Amino acid sequence: MDEIEVEYCTEADLDDPVFVEGLPGVGHVGKLVAEHLIEEADSTRIARVYSEHFPPQVGIDEDGVASLAHAEIYAIETEGRDLVVLTGDHQAGDSMGHYHLAAAFLDEAERQGADTVYALGGVPTGELIEEYSVLGAVSEESIREELEAVGVEFRSEEPTGGIVGTSGLLLGLGGRRGFDAACLMGETSGYLVDPKSARAVLEILQDRLNFEVPFEALDDRAEEMEEVINRLQDMEEAQSPGSGEDLRYIG
Amino acid sequence: MDEIEVEYCTEADLDDPVFVEGLPGVGHVGKLVAEHLIEEADSTRIARVYSEHFPPQVGIDEDGVASLAHAEIYAIETEGRDLVVLTGDHQAGDSMGHYHLAAAFLDEAERQGADTVYALGGVPTGELIEEYSVLGAVSEESIREELEAVGVEFRSEEPTGGIVGTSGLLLGLGGRRGFDAACLMGETSGYLVDPKSARAVLEILQDRLNFEVPFEALDDRAEEMEEVINRLQDMEEAQSPGSGEDLRYIG
Amino acid sequence: MDEIEVEYCTEADLDDPVFVEGLPGVGHVGKLVAEHLIEEADSTRIARVYSEHFPPQVGIDEDGVASLAHAEIYAIETEGRDLVVLTGDHQAGDSMGHYHLAAAFLDEAERQGADTVYALGGVPTGELIEEYSVLGAVSEESIREELEAVGVEFRSEEPTGGIVGTSGLLLGLGGRRGFDAACLMGETSGYLVDPKSARAVLEILQDRLNFEVPFEALDDRAEEMEEVINRLQDMEEAQSPGSGEDLRYIG
Amino acid sequence: MDEIEVEYCTEADLDDPVFVEGLPGVGHVGKLVAEHLIEEADSTRIARVYSEHFPPQVGIDEDGVASLAHAEIYAIETEGRDLVVLTGDHQAGDSMGHYHLAAAFLDEAERQGADTVYALGGVPTGELIEEYSVLGAVSEESIREELEAVGVEFRSEEPTGGIVGTSGLLLGLGGRRGFDAACLMGETSGYLVDPKSARAVLEILQDRLNFEVPFEALDDRAEEMEEVINRLQDMEEAQSPGSGEDLRYIG
Structure with a gap:
């Protein structure tokens, strides 16, 4: 196996799609949105990404069948903008792995014709949440206005510690490669899996890209x-x- | 020394063998079975596998002679299916090492003409065990039936955390390379070396492959x-x- | 992205400059001095250094715009010796990364025509400080006298544990490559960000290089x-x- | 800098020398013996070994002069067998680094014409010691007798956990490359630097190689x-x- 190996499943024919990432992280917000989109919308798996930077591990399904640690990429056609959705059960286990995998994910975004990247996640507040705001960060200031128009909040130098992991690198590496990249982070206590925060992020995404899925x-x-x-x-x-x-x- | 170095000892001439892995792990179940097979059956060492992914360490034998950390591969002829048995004192110390070593082990399985892999191990229950069940996981659903026929249990999405380390990768990487791969996990408390759990796994293996060794x-x-x-x-x-x-x- | 990637911004035309490093460390002394110089003197950013040895992370600015973890190099013209100042928010996350990044920083020093390197930092005393001494270490004994002349103290085999990280390697690798390299370490309790210790280091630097910035x-x-x-x-x-x-x- | 870089100082002209390693370890026994030999016998530094597997660190000498983390190799002429002595302040920080450095040290042993390697160290007993025995381990059983003749003890499967680090690998890799390699381990409580244990090891070494240095x-x-x-x-x-x-x- 190579350091990173992409196994293509079905060819997709998407029209000007947006690349959406939802891997495990704070409150599993990004992963919940990604999985919801894959289940509720018209989705096709187009690729699996394997890597020796993922843990040396297999998951076991309901039939006792094992599958090697990997990320998955789905094509989703909507009545608005089409989507390429990345999700999975793992992030890279080391710093270099994070850089190499994020670069590989951007290669796949490019391959599908996407020039916009939305990295979805949660931002921990440490408190129970009443109203679920969605915090934004962008690769270029020019993208900010269109996100504020659908309710994304921007706060000076927040999140304080920056954004770590795949979401951060899709923004950082993506911006350097010419993608319009944004991170949409649902506020969440940070203690529990948070489907309400995921719903808040999904609503923003729908408004921005003109599609609808049942909640x-x-x-x-x-x-x-x-x-x-x-x-x-x-x-x-x-x-x-x-x-x-x-x-x-x-x- | 290369990253991984295989030192061949004797040529074996096996007939359609099954590759069996028993490295250290939960309750040392897999390693106990592998060692028991090597001692009780007609076995020949065919290779030693050295790697800089093993700890920087030598073991000392009864004569004070040191041997560099390595895994060993044995050929075992039985009255049923022949076996190629992998065992040793170490697993890889890093994630990438696990991937590279598992790939090298599968190369050796291929070299000996094996197209089936059984990775042996233990699954921790956290409690003292009365009846020693053997849990299974497979690379393809088609293999499941023949294992259930000899008493292997399959439970939906168990083990919960998946299977980690060499056993997991032999299943995951092996399946992707076209091997029929299964993991046979003896239930064990997880606190102690467990020869009873090893016996349960060995009985399953004997039934499946039609051989017998004294217990x-x-x-x-x-x-x-x-x-x-x-x-x-x-x-x-x-x-x-x-x-x-x-x-x-x-x- | 390559392992280390230097992105050049503006060409600088400096006259026999000194390379000054101020990355995060004990009491943030080095970083405080570097940032103060960049803000108070006539500075131009000449390069950004990206690397997969930095954490997989973006920082967010006051406008919500993300920037990938990197170090920055500035040209500063003074009435005395010109400066090339290296600063940033991160050090390498692994030992090999430290070696490779320090080598890359020395390449940039060379590129700007610097043959002298001053690595700035703090040395922890474990106590609150009354008088802020600056401890020195050098790549060659011949450099010591000119630093003692402006008040730098040299103490036998101190700091006891040596100097770790980028500052240490600029001294160690720099000396081996023929740079005149020195480390200037402000005494600091080690518990808090210490602008007073930074001022002490800055005063030494000014005396040695004949420039002045407001305090x-x-x-x-x-x-x-x-x-x-x-x-x-x-x-x-x-x-x-x-x-x-x-x-x-x-x- | 390369991954490992050997800087040669003086050419030595030794007659059939023995390669002796004394790096930091249990009770600093090996390092004490190596340093004592270098100080008390007629020694010449012949090489420094630098590596990115050593910590990113410089040490500071009595004059405030920094030296990059490295190991040193000395030539020592005695009235008996000549010695090539390896010592230093560091071991590798990662498993792969241990393998690569041990291989580089064996290259230097070869370069000096040595075909015998003695790795010196301590073996922790967990108790204060009355009589300082020296435990041995060998790469080949044939070497054992000549060491027993000078008082080295061999005990079945001891040290129990094997031998870890550079000493272990010089034995393990050295044996595989055809060196006659032995590890001489002075018993020591394991809690403190132990010059008495070092003396016990040194006496064995003198007896075996027919030289004398003052104690x-x-x-x-x-x-x-x-x-x-x-x-x-x-x-x-x-x-x-x-x-x-x-x-x-x-x-």
Whole structure:
């Protein structure tokens, strides 16, 4: 196997598509959006990307069949802009691997004719969220206005620590290679998988690219997460029975 | 020395052999089976594999003679299917090393004419085991039936975290290269070297490949482990004398 | 992208310049001096250095625009010796990266016609500092006298643990390549960003190279840090009210 | 700089020399012997070995002059067998670096005409030592007898965990390349720099190779260490005054 190996599945014939990345990260926001798009819209897998920078690992499916760690690229045709969606279960395990994989992903974006890249993710606030804002960062100032028009917020020097991993590099390397690249980051507590934050990012994406997918599946997952949180709170109360009432006020 | 260096010892002339891997891992299950096969069956060492991805280390034998960290490949002729058995004291120390070594092991499998790979290992349950099941995972669904026929269990999306290391990659890379690859994982507590779990895996392997080796040595090691566990429990009781009786109920 | 990529911005025409390095490190002393020089003197950015040895990360500016992790090189014309100043937000993340980047920085020094290198940094004392000494280390004993003449102190086998990272390698690799290289290390507690230590290093540099820049901005930052320290002490006192008076004596 | 770079200083004209390695390790036993030989015998530095596998670091000497991390090779003429002695302040920081550096050291041994390698080190016992035995390990059983004849002990499968780092690889890689290689390991508590253990190893080496150097300097260092240990014990007693007498029995 080469350092990075792209296995092509089906040829796609997309019209001026946008490259959308949703790999695992804070609150799994980006991955939730990407998976929702793949399930709810008219999607075709066009490639698998294998790499020795992914962990030496296989995943096991419902039939006991193993698949080597990889990322997947899907073509999605919409009534608005077409999409090329990158998702998967892993990010690179080392710094050099991050650079090489991000470069390979941009090669695939180019191959599909995309000149715009949206890297999706979450930005941790450390607190439970009432209203789910979406924070933006761009490769060039000229892209900012069209994103602000659909509700993306831009805040000076935020996120404070910059953007790390594939999303950051798609912005940084993508910008240097001439892509119009933006990162759309849903605010999320950072403690849990956050389908509500994913919905906020998806709404922005739909507005910007003029397509629509049903939200039900994402809302269902949000409800499941609510139940998980409630169960966790109940367990905590059960463990410290005397302080139960106080906890209800706080939580 | 090259990144990976294979030193051939004896030429083997095997008939349609199966490649069997048993390197160190959970409960040392895979390694116990591999070593037992090498000792109890008619085995010949055919190659040593050295690599700078193994730790920078030598082992010392009973005569004080050092040998550089390596893996070993043995040819075993049985009354059923012949075997090519890979074992050793080390796995790769880095992710890239895992990929490169697994690829080299598959090259050797190919060189010996094997088109089937069985990667042996343990799967941790976190509890003491009463009945030793063997969990399976396969590179293609078509292989599953013949393994279920000899008692291998398949459970949806288990092991939950996938399979990591050489066993995982032999399945993942092997499947991509056209091998029929399966992982056979003996259930084990995960806390101790587990000869009983190894025996369970070996029984499956014998049934599947129509050969037989005596179990005595493995049973003896199982008894030794029982004694170790008993001594550990005695020590624990001695340290908390008052709670001795209770512990007997728990342990 | 290559392993290391230098992107040239403006051509500079400097007269026998000195190469000055100020990357992040102990007390951020070196970086504070470098940034102060770039802001207060007549500076032009001449190059950006990108590398896969930097973290896979972008920084976000006040307009929400991302820039890929990089180091920057500035040309500064002064009334004394001209300067080529290297600064940035990152050091290499791995040992090999440190060696390769330091070599690339020396290539740029050579390209600008510099044959002298001053690596700026801090040396931790573990205590609050009254008088800010500047410790020196040199690639050749012949350079020592001219630095002692402007107040740099040399102490036998200090810093005890040697000098690690880019500053150390500019001295070590630079000396081997024929540069006159010195490391100027401001004493600093090591616990906080230290503009006072930076001022001490800057004064030495000015004396040695016959230029002058205003100190106000650095003094302002020093005052801000004083306030931060005071606030931290107040918070500590508030948390342990009974021991408040004692703390004032200690701090 | 290349991955590994050998800088030759003086040409040596040795007669059938033995290559002796003493890099930092358990109890600094190997390094103490190597340094003692270099200081007490008629030694000439013949090469410095630089490598990006050493830490990115310079050491500072008594004059404030920096030297890049490196290993050194000395030629020593004795009334018995001549020696080529390797020492330094660092081992490689990564597994691959260990393999590449050990190979480079063997190249230098070959270049000087050595066909025998003695890797010196310590073996930790976890207890204070009364009588300093020297444990041996060899690349070939045939070398064992001549070492037993001068008092080296061989114990089945000891050291239990094998031998790690440069010493281990000189044995493992050296043996594979046809060198007669042995590791001589002085028993040492493992907690402190141990000149007494170094003396024990040196005596063996002298007997085997028919040369003599004065021991005074090593004995002085041993006395200094005794004082350090006594001071540490006094400090411990001072901290727990009531239990002072008991401690004397234990220590």
